[in-house]
Amino acid sequence: MTYMKTATDYWFSIEPYVFVGITKKCVLLYNTLDGATIESDKDEVIELLQETLKKENCGVVLLTNERYKQKDINSFISELREKYMGDIIEVALTKGKPIQLLPFFNFPNKQEIYKKHNFSPLKDVLENLSEISIHVDSTTDVTKLIPFLLSIPGNPTFNIIGNIEEVANYSKLLSYFVQHLSPKNMLCSYKNVIALQSAFENNFSYRISVHFPIDIQQWNNSRQLLLNQTLPVEYVFGVSSDDDCLKAEQFIDRFKIEKYRLNPVYTGDNIRFFEENVFLTQKDILATFMTIKDFFARQSINLYDFGKINIMPNGDTYANLNHPALGNIYIDNIYEIVSKEVEEGKSWFRVRNQAPCDDCVYQWLCPSPSNYEIAIGRPNLCHVQ
Numbered sequence: 001m002t003y004m005k006t007a008t009d010y011w012f013s014i015e016p017y018v019f020v021g022i023t024k025k026c027v028l029l030y031n032t033l034d035g036a037t038i039e040s041d042k043d044e045v046i047e048l049l050q051e052t053l054k055k056e057n058c059g060v061v062l063l064t065n066e067r068y069k070q071k072d073i074n075s076f077i078s079e080l081r082e083k084y085m086g087d088i089i090e091v092a093l094t095k096g097k098p099i100q101l102l103p104f105f106n107f108p109n110k111q112e113i114y115k116k117h118n119f120s121p122l123k124d125v126l127e128n129l130s131e132i133s134i135h136v137d138s139t140t141d142v143t144k145l146i147p148f149l150l151s152i153p154g155n156p157t158f159n160i161i162g163n164i165e166e167v168a169n170y171s172k173l174l175s176y177f178v179q180h181l182s183p184k185n186m187l188c189s190y191k192n193v194i195a196l197q198s199a200f201e202n203n204f205s206y207r208i209s210v211h212f213p214i215d216i217q218q219w220n221n222s223r224q225l226l227l228n229q230t231l232p233v234e235y236v237f238g239v240s241s242d243d244d245c246l247k248a249e250q251f252i253d254r255f256k257i258e259k260y261r262l263n264p265v266y267t268g269d270n271i272r273f274f275e276e277n278v279f280l281t282q283k284d285i286l287a288t289f290m291t292i293k294d295f296f297a298r299q300s301i302n303l304y305d306f307g308k309i310n311i312m313p314n315g316d317t318y319a320n321l322n323h324p325a326l327g328n329i330y331i332d333n334i335y336e337i338v339s340k341e342v343e344e345g346k347s348w349f350r351v352r353n354q355a356p357c358d359d360c361v362y363q364w365l366c367p368s369p370s371n372y373e374i375a376i377g378r379p380n381l382c383h384v385q
């Protein structure tokens with residue numbers, strides 16, 4: 001195509017490090033170098049950006065002088081230039097249409113992602129495994145569990161979840177982990193802390209869950225056990241009300257707990273607590289600094305679940321306990337289990353592509369959908385829509 005060159009027509013372009021979120025009613029530009037943003041609900045601006053983002057335009061469109069003079073376009077471009085997020089250049093100063101390579105995200109589904117990255121079935125699928133959570137109770141069969149764990153390649157993080165003392169021959173399981181180079185975490189209630197033999201000590205971290213009301217005698221016992229060991233400890237306080245938060249803070253203060261976090265718990269009747277403390281506001285969303293890679297990751301994988309597998313005491317495996325089982329470790333091998341998630345699963349690739357998020361400019365700024373969305377039964381936990 002040839003263009004009439006006049007002194008006052010321009011080429012309009014967006015910088016490649018700018019992420020553009022666009023809906024029919026609004027547009028958001030996010031500068032991944034410094035976190036600056038521009039939002040606009042002006043029809044002219046939305047139209048200009050829609051054209052710019054068309055693949056065939058390669059991030060550059062002709063901006064006629066008449067269009068440039070339009071009030072909304074003019075002030076948008078001034079702001080864009082002030083924030084180094086885009087530019088205009090006189091057509092007369094260029095030999096032809098400049099080319100700008102925008103980082104398009106172009107993986108329509110998970111199978112495409114795998115094809116695009118040229119993942120070979122066995123090796124690369126298993127390379128995604130990053131965390132194995134082993135839920136234990138009195139029915140856990142260590143003699144069957146260990147051979148399965150031995151078949152897991154690489155060094156994923158292992159979490160042992162539950163009361164390990166209930167497991168027959170649990171020291172065999174711990175001995176297996178001692179030899180394993182992976183990071184290992186023991187996740188249990190403060191009521192189930194055990195004194196690990198000194199040989200195990202330096203290989204594990206503790207993540208201790210605490211729910212109210214707290215049995216102070218059991219707390220004191222477990223606290224003493226943990227102080228007698230050198231294991232790194234993180235306390236996770238389950239909180240379902242403002243009162244719980246207050247109590248947790250007092251506890252943290254009283255026992256001088258250094259590493260802790262508060263974990264909101266949905267009880268079915270504390271939605272107000274969630275609205276006030278968990279639901280995101282526009283300010284919260286924009287406060288998170290994002291790189292172009294972060295935007296792409298949020299469009300392709302669930303950042304909470306990706307790479308993670310749970311093994312239940314009966315051997316059933318899940319990517320996320322809220323979704324159907326992927327298999328059973330006594331029947332299926334690790335490759336079959338992971339392949340099932342990659343091909344048919346609902347967890348690793350659960351992204352924010354449902355209404356109303358699919359029509360929101362913050363769609364790829366918001367964190368991946370979590371288990372709270374499932375528990376509450378809402379696809380969006382925000383005050384935006």
Ligand code: SF4
Binds near residue numbers: 352358
């Ligand atoms: S949760 Fe969904 S609707 Fe709410 S701000 Fe995020 S993307 Fe938009």
